[in-house]
Amino acid sequence: APARTLALGIRAALTLHTLPQAGAAVAATVPGSQVLWAEARSTDGRWLFVTYDELGARAWVAATAVKLLGEPDALPAMTLETAQADLAARASATSQPAGQAATAGARASLPGRSRVAQLNVRGGPGTDQPVLGQLTADQAVAVVGRSQAGEWLAIAWRQGAALEDKGPGWVAARYLEVTGDVAGLPILAQATTGVPSASSGLVGLSGKIAFQTAIGGDIYVVNADGSGSLRKVATGLDPAWSPAGARLAYARWDAPHGVYVLNLATGEEQRIATTERPRGPTWSSDGTRLAFSHKTGSYTCRITPTGCYPEDVIRQTFGGQECVDTPQGRYCISDFPEQSRDDTGLAQVTLADGAWLDLPSEQSTQSPDWRPRSEEILYRGKTGLQITAPGGATWPLVDNPDLSSPAWAPDGQRIAAQIYLHDHSDIFLLDAGGNIQQRLTAPASSFERAANNVAPTWSPDGRTILFLSDRAGAWRLYRMNADGTGQTRLLPQALADLSLHYDFAAERVASWGH
Known part of the structure; x- marks a missing residue:
């Protein structure tokens, strides 16, 4: 094949x-x-x-x-x-002319015509998108797609050869007369502006959401439906609800550093593991154990144009010499700045007695996530996603270093993860074998900076995904259905006064519990 x-x-x-x-x-x-x-x-x-x-x-x-x-x-x-x-x-x-789409699967465009004297053509489906030009009264266009709700239509739009492959233009559907079934057009994007919701809460959602404002910053808890009050409960990073939703785990780097568990009912905070630079605590399904990444050592390397390597590796590349002459000039090992980096590994602690168990892993670990009803732990290694288990071995699930922040769905059969794409990150849905099934977020416009959509986490029922995005400029929490539809701000009024930060360090920004 x-x-x-x-x-x-x-x-x-x-x-x-x-x-x-x-x-x-x-x-x-x-x-x-x-x-x-x-x-x-x-x-x-x-x-x-x-x-x-x-x-x-x-x-x-x-x-x-x-x-x-x-x-x-x-x-x-x-x-x-x-x-x-x-x-x-x-x-x-x-039996089609060669200039047309040569497959039965291709969708034809629909003829359209402007109903008004001046109709703005925008770079995306929303009034916040840049104006690319205007249509005049009765100007004919080819309609090639629509927004999810159909309030915006995509048209074939060219403004010089340089823009030919940068995507369609967008016009408000109410001002365009279209011949044919608009509902049959492909959905190319979601509208970035529209009628505001009458309620600031999320109707039909339940449970509690814990989130951090920054690495080592404040950790807050809020009800997913917007009821009750917003509460600051701790400081730290990478919050994670216990399976029953009664306890919250998080890491802390400030002294005394370690992994902590907070009982929300009593307010009692307990340090269950003492270790350097812990990250990403994740619960076993029975709530008796926590796994996390932590610093296991450090090493010094020198930053070269192709990566950070130990001196002996660079020296071997230089044929055993300290310096080498190239057509671009003379380079010496001492020309490359030194940097200290951490080795990290995975460990498990039993809450009842504090028993510590090192888990098999690569020397570079991030974002561990315990698979529901299983001993398997998913994490990001040096070259992609890996799976390990207590008493087992680590093995590769996906060989792609651009994949990060994996999160198991509650059914243990789906994985939400972010992928770095050229100049931004988007969220994708993978199956349990690591195969990409669906892209859940995508740029709203081809003509503006692509937004980052990161740090996915699942609702307890597996129907909703919470994530962080800078699509409106500042970092904000958003939610969407598990198929990527219905993307909207999370509790915009309740969280309006909070400033959130994301450092692209694979931080787990939020956790959604019962």
């Missing part, structure tokens, strides 16, 4: 072409969240030949519009002549 590599969109919408050329006909416009499989590349590496739907539809996407989870050179190269022959063969097989 031909090699395939997963490609993830880094824009709100992706324009797919029939040939690997900017001037080629548009085959389809798909959401940036859509899963693409790259099967080949153009000879210059600027285009990828991808499969983009369940029916096997194929087209070309600009390589700069996606993040390829693999090496581009591993894909077979396809010349323009071969691509043209392939397009002609697919068009002939489906």
Whole structure:
């Protein structure tokens, strides 16, 4: 079978072409969240030949519009002549002209026409998005998609060749006359502005949410439905509710440092483990044990353009010499600044007697999360996601260093995690085997800075995901359904006066308990 590599969109919408050329006909416009499989590349590496739907539809996407989870050179190269022959063969097989989408899976656009004298075309579905231009009265357009609720429509929009593949323009649906079924158009993004909710609470949600304002900052507790008061309960980092929701675990680096458990009913705080720089406490399903990462040692390396390496490794690269002459000049080991870094490992503590057990792990560990009703613990290692267990061994689940902050769903069959994509992070849904199933967050606009969506955590019923985002500028807590729909601010009034910080250090910002 031909090699395939997963490609993830880094824009709100992706324009797919029939040939690997900017001037080629548009085959389809798909959401940036859509899963693409790259099967080949153009000879210059600027285009990828991808499969983009369940029916096997194929087209070309600009390589700069996606993040390829693999090496581009591993894909077979396809010349323009071969691509043209392939397009002609697919068009002939489906009895379509070669300039049109050559698969049954491609969605046709709908004809539209402006109803008003001046209609703003924006870079995304919202009045907070930049104005790209205007439509005049009766100006005809091709409608290629819609927002989730349909209040905004995406149109084919070009403002010079340089912007050709940066995505569609967006107009308010009420001012556009469309011929055809708008509901059949693909959903390309969620609206960034709309009618405010009448209630600041989250109707239908239950349980308690604990969250931190920063690493080592204040930890607060609030009811998920907005009832009751917001309470500061501790200081520390990486809060985690116990399975029954009666106790809260967290780490603390200030003296006396260690892992702590707070009984919310009595207010009693107990240090259950004394260790250096603990992170990410996570509970066993029966609530009797806590696992966490901690500092196990340190080492010194020198920062080079390709990474931080010990001196002996650099010296070996230099052929056993202290300095080496290159076409760019003379480099010596002493030219590279020294940096001290920590080795980290995983440990488990039994709450009843404080018994300590070291867990098998890599020397670089982050974000441990205990799988529900299992002894397996998921964590981020040096090269991707790993799984370990008390008395077992550590083994790789996903080999991708851009994956971080994994969180098991309560059913133990799904994983929410964030992936770094070019210049921002988004949240994805994985199955228990580590395979990407769905992209849950995506940029709202192709023309503005892509927002970061990080630190996912699940509601106790597995129906909702809480996460942190800077989509509105400042870091705020958001919630969404488990399928990525219904993204909205968490308790905007109750949390309005709090300032939240995220340091991209794989911190667990929040935990949702019973």
